[in-house]
Amino acid sequence: xxxxxxxxxxxxxxxxxxxxxEIEGKKILNGLSLEVKAGxxxxxxxxxxxxxxxxxxxLAGRTEYEVTSGSVSYEGKNxxxxxxxxxxxxxLFLAFQYPIEIPGVSxxxxxxxxxxxxxxxxxxxxxxxxxFLKMMREKMDYVEMDKSxxxxxxxxxxxxxxxxxxxxxxxxxxxPKLCIMDETDSGLDIDALRLVSNGVNKLRNKDNxxxxxxxxxxxxxxxxxxxxxxxxxxxxxxSGDKELAKELEAKGYDWIKQEVEANS
Amino acid sequence: xxxxQEVDIIDQVVSQEYKYGFSTDIEMETAPMGxxxxxxRFISSKKNEPEWMLEWxxxxxxxxxxxxxxxxxxxxxxxxxxxxxIYYAAPKEKIKLDxxxxxDPELLKTFEKLGISxxxxxxxxxxxxxxxxxxxxxxxxxxxxxxxxxxxxxAISEALHEHPELVKKYIxxxxxYTDNYFSALNAAVFSDGSFVYIPKGVRCPMxxxxxxxxxxxxxxxxxxxxxxxxxxxxxxxxxxCTAPMRDENQLHAAVVELxxxxxxxxxxxxxxNWYPGDKDGKGGIYNFVTKRGSCEGxxxxxxxxxxxxxxxxxxxxxxxxxxxxxxxxxxxSVAVTNNRQIADTGTKMIHIGKHTKSRIVSKGISAxxxxxxxxxxxxxxxxxxxxxxxxxxxxxxxxxxxxAHTFPYIEINNKTAQVEHEASTSKIGEDQIFxxxxxxxxxxxxxxxxxxxxxxxxxxxLPMEFAVEAQKLLAVSLEGSVG
Numbered sequence: 159x160x161x162x163x164x165x166x167x168x169x170x171x172x173x174x175x176x177x178x179x180e181i182e183g184k185k186i187l188n189g190l191s192l193e194v195k196a197g198x199x200x201x202x203x204x205x206x207x208x209x210x211x212x213x214x215x216x217l218a219g220r221t222e223y224e225v226t227s228g229s230v231s232y233e234g235k236n237x238x239x240x241x242x243x244x245x246x247x248x249x250l251f252l253a254f255q256y257p258i259e260i261p262g263v264s265x266x267x268x269x270x271x272x273x274x275x276x277x278x279x280x281x282x283x284x285x286x287x288x289x290f291l292k293m294m295r296e297k298m299d300y301v302e303m304d305k306s307x308x309x310x311x312x313x314x315x316x317x318x319x320x321x322x323x324x325x326x327x328x329x330x331x332x333x334p335k336l337c338i339m340d341e342t343d344s345g346l347d348i349d350a351l352r353l354v355s356n357g358v359n360k361l362r363n364k365d366n367x368x369x370x371x372x373x374x375x376x377x378x379x380x381x382x383x384x385x386x387x388x389x390x391x392x393x394x395x396x397s398g399d400k401e402l403a404k405e406l407e408a409k410g411y412d413w414i415k416q417e418v419e420a421n422s
Numbered sequence: 423x424x425x426x427q428e429v430d431i432i433d434q435v436v437s438q439e440y441k442y443g444f445s446t447d448i449e450m451e452t453a454p455m456g457x458x459x460x461x462x463r464f465i466s467s468k469k470n471e472p473e474w475m476l477e478w479x480x481x482x483x484x485x486x487x488x489x490x491x492x493x494x495x496x497x498x499x500x501x502x503x504x505x506x507x508i509y510y511a512a513p514k515e516k517i518k519l520d521x522x523x524x525x526d527p528e529l530l531k532t533f534e535k536l537g538i539s540x541x542x543x544x545x546x547x548x549x550x551x552x553x554x555x556x557x558x559x560x561x562x563x564x565x566x567x568x569x570x571x572x573x574x575x576x577a578i579s580e581a582l583h584e585h586p587e588l589v590k591k592y593i594x595x596x597x598x599y600t601d602n603y604f605s606a607l608n609a610a611v612f613s614d615g616s617f618v619y620i621p622k623g624v625r626c627p628m629x630x631x632x633x634x635x636x637x638x639x640x641x642x643x644x645x646x647x648x649x650x651x652x653x654x655x656x657x658x659x660x661x662x663c664t665a666p667m668r669d670e671n672q673l674h675a676a677v678v679e680l681x682x683x684x685x686x687x688x689x690x691x692x693x694x695n696w697y698p699g700d701k702d703g704k705g706g707i708y709n710f711v712t713k714r715g716s717c718e719g720x721x722x723x724x725x726x727x728x729x730x731x732x733x734x735x736x737x738x739x740x741x742x743x744x745x746x747x748x749x750x751x752x753x754x755s756v757a758v759t760n761n762r763q764i765a766d767t768g769t770k771m772i773h774i775g776k777h778t779k780s781r782i783v784s785k786g787i788s789a790x791x792x793x794x795x796x797x798x799x800x801x802x803x804x805x806x807x808x809x810x811x812x813x814x815x816x817x818x819x820x821x822x823x824x825x826a827h828t829f830p831y832i833e834i835n836n837k838t839a840q841v842e843h844e845a846s847t848s849k850i851g852e853d854q855i856f857x858x859x860x861x862x863x864x865x866x867x868x869x870x871x872x873x874x875x876x877x878x879x880x881x882x883x884l885p886m887e888f889a890v891e892a893q894k895l896l897a898v899s900l901e902g903s904v905g
Contacts, residue, residue: 218860246862258857262875271871272861279862311875328861 168195171336171367172237177228178392179216186212188392189228194336199368201378201403204389205411210371211255213389214340217369218252219245232336246272247279251334253325255341260312265324266294268312269331276332297330301357319350326357337361338369343377355380375407388414443667443697446532446637450556453510455640459483462610465510469579469613472586482599482609489603495737496795496827497764500671502708507673509611511556511638529555533633549660550575552616552632556641559614564628573626573657574619578646581617588619592650596679596716596743604675605712608644612677615645620655620686629885631660634674636696636707642673649679651686653719658689658885663732667697669705671734676711684719684746689727691884692740693892696732698899701790703762706734713740717749720775725752727883729892730765731899739797741770744778744806751780754880756892758873758899759792759824768798768829773809773839782813785877788824789900795827802839809836815845818876820869820900848876870897 172194179187186209194200204210216223217230219242230237237245260268274284285293294308301323313321322342329337339358343351358381362368370381378386378400386403388396390411395418396402406414453464462483466476491499513526533553550564552575559577568575574585581589599609616632636643651657663674674696680688690713699706709732715724726740736759742751753769771780780800788794800811817826832841850872858868874881874893884892 218856220856241864242856242859243862243864246860252860254857254860258851258853260854260857260872260875262878263871268858268861268871271867272858272863275864275867276862332861 168197169365171196171233172369173229173231175229175231177216177230178226179212179223180226181212181223185226186223186392187216190389190393192387192394194367194369196335196367197362197364198385199362199370199381199383201383201386201400202369202371202389203373203386203403203406205415206373208389209392210389211340212392214252214338214369214371217245217338218242218250243275244279246332246334247276249333249335251329251332251337253322253329253337253339253342255344257313257316257321257325259314261314263312264310265308265312265327269294269328272328272332293331297327300330300360301326301353303327318345319347319353322346322350322354323357326354326361330357330361335366336369337366338371340371341373342370343372343374351377352380375403378403390414390418442664442695444535446528448526448528448637449514450511450638451514452508452512452638452641455508456505457507457509457611461509465611465613468510468512469582471579471582474590475582478594478599479610482606483611485599486603486606486610489606491603495766496797496829497735497766497793499735502673504607506640508638508641509644510613511641512558512613513555529553532635532637549629549631552577552630554614554616554632554634554645556613556636556638556643559616568626568628571624571627572621573624574617575630576617578615578617578648579613581648585617585619588650589617589648592648592679592681593646594679596681596714597677597712602712604710605677608646608675608677608712611642612644612646615647615676616649617647618649618657618659620651620657622652623654624652625655626657629658629660631662634661634663636663636672636674639668640670640672642675644674645676647676647678649688649690650681651683651688651722653684653686655683656687658691660691660693660885660888662693662695662888664695664697667700667705671699671706671708673708673710674733675708676713678711678713678740680715680724682715682717682719682722682724682749685721686719687723687725688715689725690715690740691888692726692728692730693884693888693895694728694730694732694736695895695899698732698761698763699734701761703734706763707732709733709736709738711738713738714743715741715751716743717746717751717775717778719749720746721748722746723750723752725750725754725883726769727754727880728756728767729880729884729895730755730757730767731895733765734763736763736765736767739768739770741772742780743772743774744780744809745774746778747775748777749775750778753780753782753784754883755784756787756877756880756896757785757794757796758787758896759789759794760899761790761792763790763792765793766795766797768796770799771801771811773800773802773806773811776805776807776809778806778809780809780811782811782815783879784813784815785880786815786817786826787820787873787876787896787900788817788826789820791823793825793827795829797829797831799831799833800841801833802836802841804835806836807838809839811839811841813841813843815843816876817845817847818873819847819849866897866901869900873897873900
């Protein structure tokens with residue numbers, strides 16, 4: 159594991175405690191618990207249908223999901239009480255698995271609105287146009303994003319790779335504390351994967367944390383996690399370090415499923 | 423922000439009443455209620471009109487009596503009792519049109535409140551304003567500066583005295599009183615409106631605009647606007663409108679005529695924000711307007727841009743008659759309906775000259791229980807060689823109780839014509855809103871952003887000074903439509 163001086167005295171950022179959630183009466187999360195501290199990267203892995211995307215949706219506040227019990231504390235506040243936009247303004251960011259297209263709204267305009275809504279929430283004045291454009295230029299470099307993309311309609315006609323880079327670019331612009339990446343690697347070729355990962359690595363610091371949801375170990379070669387958790391049937395059934403991801407890659411999920419069944 | 427605070431804000435936003443719903447308490451002189459030849463004579467004499475004008479009005483009135491209300495529209499219209507309307511209402515004080523000092527301060531305050539400053543110091547720079555209050559024009563700014571360039575911009579009642587030859591020549595030339603039920607009514611009882619003449623070779627140095635305000639109760643507003651752009655001239659004109667909140671429906675039946683001579687260009691923009699009625703459909707303005715432009719000369723161009731957010735019912739088709747060879751007609755429209763509002767709007771492009779071109783971009787947004795129809799006619803006459811039209815007609819639905827309808831008519835009588843029609847219907851998705859939410863953008867702002875994106879092509883056509891206002895207006899009219 160790479161050496162990070164800030165790994166001592168880390169601040170608690172996210173505490174998920176015995177979380178249960180369902181959609182349309184179907185139970186998806188069945189008592190999930192997880193602690194994330196500032197400066198950490200946690201990878202969440204697991205077979206299809208384990209509840210990975212549900213976890214990101216519940217944390218971001220999608221109303222289709224009903225939380226039936228448990229609690230989520232974010233920076234000491236009750237996350238589940240907050241509206242999705244307030245969660246975002248408080249620094250929670252979700253990089254979407256399928257970024258949404260908004261015709262006629264440029265990425266620049268969209269981000270200007272988002273940045274200024276957050277500033278308003280924090281009691282700050284809107285950003286000066288020149289400062290904003292300067293910030294855009296800086297942050298675009300993080301993911302080597304082409305300037306022309308920012309004046310085009312948000313995500314409309316973007317390739318898969320462009321959409322994901324745009325997600326990381328937005329992340330850079332909004333400077334979140336907790337970044338949830340929902341299968342960001344899906345549909346990316348190796349070059350795009352490297353660009354996206356480089357962006358994330360530039361963004362990480364002692365004050366923010368990442369929750370990286372993925373099927374595959376390959377992303378974790380680039381974004382090296384401190385912890386790897388295996389999600390199965392809506393619970394974390396195994397945790398380890400990055401070696402666990404390699405083991406999963408080599409052996410698949412069946413042995414974990416068997417372990418769980420044997421213990422239950 | 424706490425949860426309860428947020429609920430409060432959403433409550434406020436949803437129940438937020440129409441911002442311009444106040445009324446001005448001012449002594450008015452009104453005609454007796456109802457319609458008759460005497461009323462027509464009363465209005466004409468109030469304006470001290472020449473005899474020929476009165477004759478024209480009376481002919482129109484007698485013609486109107488023979489007509490029946492149209493019934494082909496895509497909505498039910500409760501019968502209007504034309505005897506329950508007051509056809510003339512004017513602030514009592516005698517106003518000298520040349521001096522703002524003479525204008526009742528109450529009126530200046532009213533327009534100030536609407537964001538239209540008429541006083542010298544606070545005028546919008548680069549925009550000349552004609553302010554029409556109920557049946558009369560109360561002030562026109564920058565008139566003298568414009569006159570130096572030869573541009574005439576004044577109330578039509580004033581033009582009747584100052585430039586009778588122009589008015590006589592052109593009034594009713596594009597929209598004759600025989601055109602339809604409401605144009606006949608308007609010709610009989612029209613009270614005021616704006617008159618614009620741009621002489622040959624002049625590019626009007628500023629935006630011209632008229633602000634229409636209905637104030638008096640039970641009163642209809644029947645204004646008439648006439649814009650003439652002579653050879654090689656250019657003018658950009660904008661109208662805005664608001665009215666107080668009242669439980670009764672009020673009728674606004676205007677006529678607008680545009681005439682573009684050779685190589686002239688007229689750009690006519692509307693930001694219509696009449697009182698739309700309450701959320702249950704009580705009250706609101708009936709906006710039944712006939713707007714038509716004639717591209718008389720070769721290479722002339724008329725461009726209509728409209729942002730329609732108000733009115734209980736909007737019923738109008740700003741159209742272009744493309745007579746001159748190589749002339750161009752454009753229609754850019756955004757119509758937003760919320761709650762119980764109805765819009766049946768679109769355009770007619772009549773290609774007569776050779777190589778004439780027209781372009782139609784219509785964006786309809788329906789929310790609440792409203793209904794929004796696009797109705798358009800593209801007609802290529804027999805002798806219109808090489809005419810071209812492109813129509814794009816997009817509808818957006820918000821929620822699942824609103825309706826979007828399209829009625830495109832195409833008549834082609836010349837086989838060299840190229841006519842294209844594109845249409846789409848979309849729904850504001852939960853996914854789009856959630857995506858915005860996740861970036862810290864609240865739902866109301868998100869709807870505003872998405873709708874503005876949807877209408878961008880049309881909003882881009884508006885003069886800079888008004889584009890921002892129009893964007894805000896779109897967001898405001900849809901407040902409370904989601905969630």
